[in-house]
Amino acid sequence: MAEPEKPAETSVxxxxxxxxxxxxxxxxxxxxxxxxxxLRRSLIWACIWGYLGVNFLMFxxxxxxxxxxxxxxxFSIGFPSDFGLGxxxxxxxxxxxxxxxxxxxxxxxYARCTHLGCTPDWKQTEQKFKCPCHxxxxxxxxxxxxxxxxxxxxxxHVEIDATGQIIVDTNRLYVRDLKAGRDEFxxxxxxxxx
Ligand code: FES
Numbered sequence: 001m002a003e004p005e006k007p008a009e010t011s012v013x014x015x016x017x018x019x020x021x022x023x024x025x026x027x028x029x030x031x032x033x034x035x036x037x038x039l040r041r042s043l044i045w046a047c048i049w050g051y052l053g054v055n056f057l058m059f060x061x062x063x064x065x066x067x068x069x070x071x072x073x074x075f076s077i078g079f080p081s082d083f084g085l086g087x088x089x090x091x092x093x094x095x096x097x098x099x100x101x102x103x104x105x106x107x108x109x110y111a112r113c114t115h116l117g118c119t120p121d122w123k124q125t126e127q128k129f130k131c132p133c134h135x136x137x138x139x140x141x142x143x144x145x146x147x148x149x150x151x152x153x154x155x156x157h158v159e160i161d162a163t164g165q166i167i168v169d170t171n172r173l174y175v176r177d178l179k180a181g182r183d184e185f186x187x188x189x190x191x192x193x194x
Contacts, residue, residue: 071095073171079164080106080192087140089122097156097168098122098129100141107191108156108168109142115149129153143176151177157189166192 071094083106088099096111096119111119118133129138136147143152157172174184184190 074167074169076161076165076167077108078166080160080166080194087122087124092119092122095168095170097170098142101194102141104194105191106158106166106194107185108158110154110156110170110173112153113149114144114151114153115147120153150179151175152185155185155190158192159189160192 075095077091077095077099083099083101085101085103088101091097091099092111098109098111100107100109113120113131113133113136115131115134115136118131120129120131120136120138122128123130127140129140129142131137131147131149134148136144136149138144138149138153141152142155144150154173154175157169157174159167159169161167172189174187174190176183176185
């Protein structure tokens with residue numbers, strides 16, 4: 001009797017189990033996936049700290065207000081006898097005025113162009129005020145004669161104080177605007193008798 005055939009031995013051996021260390025690289029993609037989340041978290045914190053920082057600086061700013069030094073609007077310019085005939089420009093930088101004396105009157109021109117508000121320059125050789133912005137020209141009494149300025153420059157209030165000095169008030173201006181039917185250059189306070 002023939003012996004039952006033994007099952008043939010398989011020549012294929014089971015593949016060796018991968019070493020434990022070899023399984024580790026599989027975890028790497030997981031770490032990479034966490035990177036965008038970390039980045040997002042960092043950005044959120046940066047925004048929060050930025051927001052808090054800006055608010056803190058704004059809070060501190062209350063303790064350091066920006067001081068704006070406006071020129072005085074009421075001030076003394078000396079005695080009438082201090083001024084000769086013509087245009088005195090020495091108060092322009094501090095007070096934005098010129099003092100003018102003619103044979104009849106002493107008055108103060110507020111140095112603001114009536115076109116768009118620039119400060120004209122006094123041109124001694126040409127005996128005129130010239131606006132550097134758009135070329136308006138004014139004669140030695142501040143009356144416009146060329147360029148786009150629509151009317152003469154305004155005059156500031158003047159009066160004599162108890163000591164005999166001239167007090168100027170640039171908050172009180174006298175206007176000549178003939179198109180509007182307004183002429184205040186002869187009002188009391190617009191000039192002093194020379
Ligand atoms: S502002 Fe003086 S001419 Fe325009």
